[in-house]
Amino acid sequence: MEDVVVAGVGMTSFGMFPERTVGDLSRQAVDEALADSGCGVDEIEFVAYSNSTAGAMSGQHSIRGEVALRETGLLGRAIVNVENACASGSTAFRTACLEVASGAREVALAVGAEKMSYPDKAAMLAALNGGTDVGDVGSLVERLDGRTNRSIFMDIYADAARRRMAKYDLGQEDFARIVEKSRRAGSLNRRAQFRKTTSVGEVLAARTVVNPLTLPMCSPIGDGAAAVVVMSAESARRRGIDPVFVRAVEITSGFGDAAGPVAAARAARAAYERAGIEPGDIDVAEVHDATASAELGLYEDLGFCAPGEASMLIRTNATAINGRIAVNSSGGLLSRGHPIGATGCAQIVELVDQLRGRAGDRQREGSRTALAENGGGWLGDDAAVAVVTILST
Numbered sequence: 001m002e003d004v005v006v007a008g009v010g011m012t013s014f015g016m017f018p019e020r021t022v023g024d025l026s027r028q029a030v031d032e033a034l035a036d037s038g039c040g041v042d043e044i045e046f047v048a049y050s051n052s053t054a055g056a057m058s059g060q061h062s063i064r065g066e067v068a069l070r071e072t073g074l075l076g077r078a079i080v081n082v083e084n085a086c087a088s089g090s091t092a093f094r095t096a097c098l099e100v101a102s103g104a105r106e107v108a109l110a111v112g113a114e115k116m117s118y119p120d121k122a123a124m125l126a127a128l129n130g131g132t133d134v135g136d137v138g139s140l141v142e143r144l145d146g147r148t149n150r151s152i153f154m155d156i157y158a159d160a161a162r163r164r165m166a167k168y169d170l171g172q173e174d175f176a177r178i179v180e181k182s183r184r185a186g187s188l189n190r191r192a193q194f195r196k197t198t199s200v201g202e203v204l205a206a207r208t209v210v211n212p213l214t215l216p217m218c219s220p221i222g223d224g225a226a227a228v229v230v231m232s233a234e235s236a237r238r239r240g241i242d243p244v245f246v247r248a249v250e251i252t253s254g255f256g257d258a259a260g261p262v263a264a265a266r267a268a269r270a271a272y273e274r275a276g277i278e279p280g281d282i283d284v285a286e287v288h289d290a291t292a293s294a295e296l297g298l299y300e301d302l303g304f305c306a307p308g309e310a311s312m313l314i315r316t317n318a319t320a321i322n323g324r325i326a327v328n329s330s331g332g333l334l335s336r337g338h339p340i341g342a343t344g345c346a347q348i349v350e351l352v353d354q355l356r357g358r359a360g361d362r363q364r365e366g367s368r369t370a371l372a373e374n375g376g377g378w379l380g381d382d383a384a385v386a387v388v389t390i391l392s393t
Helices: 022-037 054-058 064-068 088-101 121-129 134-143 152-167 172-186 200-205 233-239 263-275 292-301 310-315 340-355
Strands: 004-011 046-050 078-082 107-114 208-210 224-232 244-253 284-286 369-376 385-392
Touching: 004 022, 004 088, 004 233, 004 340, 022 064, 022 107, 022 224, 046 064, 046 088, 046 340, 054 121, 064 078, 064 107, 078 088, 088 107, 088 224, 088 244, 088 340, 088 369, 088 385, 107 340, 121 152, 134 152, 152 208, 152 292, 172 200, 172 292, 172 310, 224 233, 224 340, 244 263, 244 340, 263 292, 263 369, 263 385, 284 340, 292 310, 292 369, 340 369, 340 385
Parallel strands: 046 078, 046 107, 284 369
Antiparallel strands: 004 224, 004 244, 107 224, 244 385, 369 385
């Protein structure tokens, strides 16, 4: 992947925009990414388009990208539609990178977009449950003492959080500290869904979704889009583009019911090996904090600390913006928001801004190497899919 670079990025604000269409959101992100790269729309040779719920929510199956990109000037190019649960955006990014790495294309585009602010919330929750084996939902609800009027994923994450708390030195206050950190970063990000700071006490006092997770500890529903232009290193050199190199983009599925290292850990290990680096070399990371407890677990899965030591990272501010490793400087899913198909591309947008030194008040000084981890779905005892990307200057 070392011959592939990110040339430009763009994204919308994330939030609840009932008046906007997925095509409108996609067009804004594409226009910004093209402007950032200096490329004209006619130079894009390939597009990987990511979306997860449009089929279930609007009935738009099969050609989602072609429809959403209809007014962008991109029709006539090769367009591939990608659906891979919450990891759809990072999977689309990997697809675009591979097109360039193979030599098949010189310039490619990844676009992730999602429209989730529908009046029928029950239908959206049902669509989210499609991220696991729908035949398992009933048994999961029964086993986890869940409820049918919320996403089954909150019950899954809460169960994992309770088990982690029982095993390690970890308390509900640690999850609240994650949210406090997230909201502080989100307050500095003009594109974040939540831009108001909060305190540990306020997080703990909020409504419980499912023990031990309160509402601010859970990522929100929202709308948004993000886009990334990638090209060959030679093409970037000829154009005078400040490159961000794609060192690795590794994807793996979970083992389902079988025992073994979790998908995120295996994807990270493969990415570190391909990039020729260690976890300690990472300066800034965007990770899949669908819940605050999930972020703490990922500290260990990604090798940022040893098993059982995640609580010490958050208690010592090691993962704050200018800590040892800045984690979710964008605000992450908890504060930036989580329009499913856009999340993976949005992570790349934040990391590119960090590596180019243009993240403003949330800039992690001296950032040279960055990691994104994007998980998707759930099957058996693990995420269904995990993608880990490593970028560097």
